[in-house]
Amino acid sequence: MRVKVIEKEVIDPLGETVVDKIKIIPVPSKINKISYFNNTKPNADVILAAVAESLNKEGKNVEKPAGAGATEEQLKDAAGADLSIIAVGDCGSCSTWVILDAIRLEKEGIPTISICSDNFMDYARSLAKSHGADDLRIVEIKHPISGQEEENVREKAAETIKEIKKLLNID
Amino acid sequence: MNNKKVDNACGCSIEDLLKENAEDGEQRLCKAAESDMEVYVDPDPEKLSYEFYMKKQTDGLPIIPPTGERVRRFIEFSGKNRDDIIAVLPPRSGKATVEKIAVNSIMAGCIPQFMPVIQHSIKAVSHPNFNLPGVTATTHPVAVCTILNGPIAGEISINSGAGCLGPGNIANATIGRAMRLCLINIGGAVPGIGDHATMGSPSKYSYCFGEAENENPWEPLHVERGFKADESTVTVMGLDSPHNVNDHRSKTAEDLLDTIIDTASVAGCNNSHVPGEMLVIMSPEHAKTVADDGWNKKDIKKYIHENALVPVELGDRGGRKLDPKWVTGGKVQITRKPEDVVVVVAGGPGRHTMIAHGFGTSSESVTEAMRLADGTPASSVFDFKK
Numbered sequence: 177m178r179v180k181v182i183e184k185e186v187i188d189p190l191g192e193t194v195v196d197k198i199k200i201i202p203v204p205s206k207i208n209k210i211s212y213f214n215n216t217k218p219n220a221d222v223i224l225a226a227v228a229e230s231l232n233k234e235g236k237n238v239e240k241p242a243g244a245g246a247t248e249e250q251l252k253d254a255a256g257a258d259l260s261i262i263a264v265g266d267c268g269s270c271s272t273w274v275i276l277d278a279i280r281l282e283k284e285g286i287p288t289i290s291i292c293s294d295n296f297m298d299y300a301r302s303l304a305k306s307h308g309a310d311d312l313r314i315v316e317i318k319h320p321i322s323g324q325e326e327e328n329v330r331e332k333a334a335e336t337i338k339e340i341k342k343l344l345n346i347d
Numbered sequence: 348m349n350n351k352k353v354d355n356a357c358g359c360s361i362e363d364l365l366k367e368n369a370e371d372g373e374q375r376l377c378k379a380a381e382s383d384m385e386v387y388v389d390p391d392p393e394k395l396s397y398e399f400y401m402k403k404q405t406d407g408l409p410i411i412p413p414t415g416e417r418v419r420r421f422i423e424f425s426g427k428n429r430d431d432i433i434a435v436l437p438p439r440s441g442k443a444t445v446e447k448i449a450v451n452s453i454m455a456g457c458i459p460q461f462m463p464v465i466q467h468s469i470k471a472v473s474h475p476n477f478n479l480p481g482v483t484a485t486t487h488p489v490a491v492c493t494i495l496n497g498p499i500a501g502e503i504s505i506n507s508g509a510g511c512l513g514p515g516n517i518a519n520a521t522i523g524r525a526m527r528l529c530l531i532n533i534g535g536a537v538p539g540i541g542d543h544a545t546m547g548s549p550s551k552y553s554y555c556f557g558e559a560e561n562e563n564p565w566e567p568l569h570v571e572r573g574f575k576a577d578e579s580t581v582t583v584m585g586l587d588s589p590h591n592v593n594d595h596r597s598k599t600a601e602d603l604l605d606t607i608i609d610t611a612s613v614a615g616c617n618n619s620h621v622p623g624e625m626l627v628i629m630s631p632e633h634a635k636t637v638a639d640d641g642w643n644k645k646d647i648k649k650y651i652h653e654n655a656l657v658p659v660e661l662g663d664r665g666g667r668k669l670d671p672k673w674v675t676g677g678k679v680q681i682t683r684k685p686e687d688v689v690v691v692v693a694g695g696p697g698r699h700t701m702i703a704h705g706f707g708t709s710s711e712s713v714t715e716a717m718r719l720a721d722g723t724p725a726s727s728v729f730d731f732k733k
Contacts (some may be wrong), residue, residue: 177382181388184414189404189440189450191533216668242667243481243621243709267545267666269485269709272438299438299484299543306439306535322666335394 198279198309201287202343204258208282209234215242215274218322219329220264223291226333227261227340229312240300243269255286261340265300266321275303276314288312288339293319316341370725389414399454401539406527406552410454421449423559424462426719426731433466436534437480438541443469443533451532455525460503461518461730462580463717464626465525468493471583471715472526476590478710483536486543487617487666489706490550491526491588492626497579498568498726499717500557507557509695510627523553551587555692562569562631563692564638571644572714578724579717584689585710586626587616587702597703600640602698603633603700604647608654611681611702618656618681622673622705625682628701630694650684654656655681655688667707683708 196235206287210233212224238254241244245309246254260281265271271292278288290302294316304312317336339347353473377383389412395703421533422429422445429446434456445466465555472491482489495505506516514520529534535541544551551685560567560576569580592610597603611625618625627647629637636645656678663669663679673679681704682688691710694701717725724732 177384178380179383180385182387184387184412184416186390186412186448187418187450189399189413189447189454189528191436191439191443194435194440194442196556205370217666220670241621241708242539243485243487244478252367267486268483269481269487270530270666271479272484272542290417298545299540303370303484306437346450 192301193224193306195306196307198307200286200311200313201282206234207258207344209236209257209329211254211256211260212237213246213262213277214239215259215262215264215270217242217264217266217270219324219326221334222326222329223321223336224261224262224315226330227291230337231340231344231346240277241273243273245273245280251277251284252279255281255284257286260286260288261291262266262288263291264317264321265290265296265336266319267296268299271296271300271308272303275300275312276307279304279307279309282309282312288291291336292316293317293321299322313343315343349548365517382390386500394556403540404532405454406524406531407657408552411456417453417730418446418449418496419582421453421459421462422446423732424459424464424465425449425730427466428523430441433469433473433544433593436473436530439535441535443529448529451527451528452521455528456517456521456716461522461525463728463731464495464499464503464522465529465716467524467715468526469529469584469677471581471713474713475712476707477583477585479534482687483530483534483541484543485706486545486597487543487706488548488551488587489585489710490548490554490588492550492584492703493523493555493566494527494582494584495557495580496560496582497568497574497717499579499728502727505555505557506561506565507693508586511693512595512701519555522599523555527551536636542657543680548588550586554586558691559631559693562634564634567716568689568691574714575724579726580714581717582714583713584624584626584707584712589626589628590705592700592702593698594700595698597636600637600642601635603651605654607700607702608651609705611651611655612657614657614661614664616704617661617665617707618704620669621667621681622679622681622683622687622711623707623710624689624705624712625655625688626703627688627690628693628704629690630697630699632694632696632698633700634692644690645685647689647690651688652680652682652685657681664675
């Protein structure tokens with residue numbers, strides 16, 4: 177007698193993913209006005225102020241929540257510019273909503289640059305990818321940001337500003 | 348082609364023609380031979396648990412193998428089709444189909460009758476107000492707490508009595524675990540990859556209980572939220588792990604609530620800089636003390652809301668900037684309004700309450716009624732069975 181023992185198959189627990197590609201809006205050749213979208217995380221204002229000083233363009237400051245999405249009103253406010261720079265993703269929920277709000281703005285036709293700390297960069301990129309925004313512009317700043325002295329944050333922001341200038345084709 | 352002599356009468360020599368290396372010691376069984384048999388066995392749970400663990404598809408505990416037959420039995424209790432999508436879960440935008448919810452529920456050790464509860468809980472966490480993208484990814488140790496009300500809670504014997512937040516009951520232990528496995532495997536909430544909790548929390552293993560409606564001197568949670576008493580609901584809340592409030596001596600509502608308020612008014616919670624919901628689970632004995640003093644739920648909520656305060660210099664140390672509108676007289680209110688104080692009654696004998704802070708302004712609890720596909724309320728999990 178021959179007996180063949182076969183283990184029953186199991187079903188994969190992973191869910192299939194939904195991906196709708198998002199069109200990333202190109203950075204315009206001429207930028208007159210930038211919205212600085214501040215999620216009120218500690219030192220987000222310092223980073224954005226350093227970027228604003230360096231770019232020297234007309235700017236508007238808009239605040240949004242850190243761990244949740246911007247309200248429609250806040251989003252509309254941030255969309256009232258040629259470009260929006262969003263800071264800062266240096267934790268799980270704030271990185272999530274920097275990226276998701278950036279995607280919301282891109283969908284509205286506003287080009288964005290998101291700033292996340294290097295510790296959350298892989299996550300930020302994979303989140304953008306899982307939303308079909310593979311080419312979302314995300315620049316890095318050295319972790320940690322919270323609980324740091326302003327001078328230290330400004331030093332860190334200097335490297336980030338170089339990256340932003342590259343994206344904007346500014347020398 | 349091999350030269351092995353086979354009895355062609357049974358017709359299975361066609362397999363030899365189709366296989367190039369059939370002679371390589373392969374034990375081909377003959378369908379016509381009574382002496383040959385194939386035996387199907389369940390996968391070895393130890394081996395499979397390890398395999399799934401290595402792929403980061405478990406919470407670290409052993410799992411029940413999600414075989415096709417088990418999945419079929421679970422889907423029977425869903426009232427839906429295998430491929431129906433209940434929600435899309437962040438961060439990886441995974442489709443929570445009935446099948447995938449079943450697979451993860453089996454792995455968690457659930458029984459098929461729990462399917463409607465888990466499906467509705469998944470639907471509830473996907474409500475935009477719950478902010479699952481934030482709740483899942485945050486460095487804060489917020490976990491998903493599921494509270495059951497109504498007849499189905501009793502039918503599946505969820506523990507709402509002694510030890511309801513601890514071990515010992517299959518519904519409490521596995522429904523919360525199924526939720527977590529769905530978040531991990533469908534949503535991608537893998538610790539350190541999609542879930543960035545700095546330390547996480549034991550509540551992320553399972554966090555599910557029922558309200559002790561029979562011992563509640565006030566209306567239960569689902570009735571307070573506009574559902575009928577005989578409707579079954581799941582309420583999901585994003586919460587810290589619960590903190591005990593031991594008060595054996597208070598004889599008045601005010602004294603007892605002051606102990607609760609003092610336990611709740613702490614600087615390190617999310618609510619201290621972004622005020623939001625807070626869960627208060629009163630034991631029947633505590634609830635009785637307060638109710639016997641003539642206080643209703645509204646009174647409790649108002650009193651806790653007005654008096655749960657944190658000094659602003661301590662409260663304003665969290666991740667987000669404190670909005671000055673929450674500050675009065677140098678103190679921050681940890682709830683935005685009396686309704687943010689969510690009061691339920693559960694637990695066994697003893698004079699204890701549990702409080703759990705929420706995720707501040709970044710998550711609102713959601714109550715979902717368990718209804719059939721045509722919208723009629725379900726009074727039994729068997730109503731879902733096709």
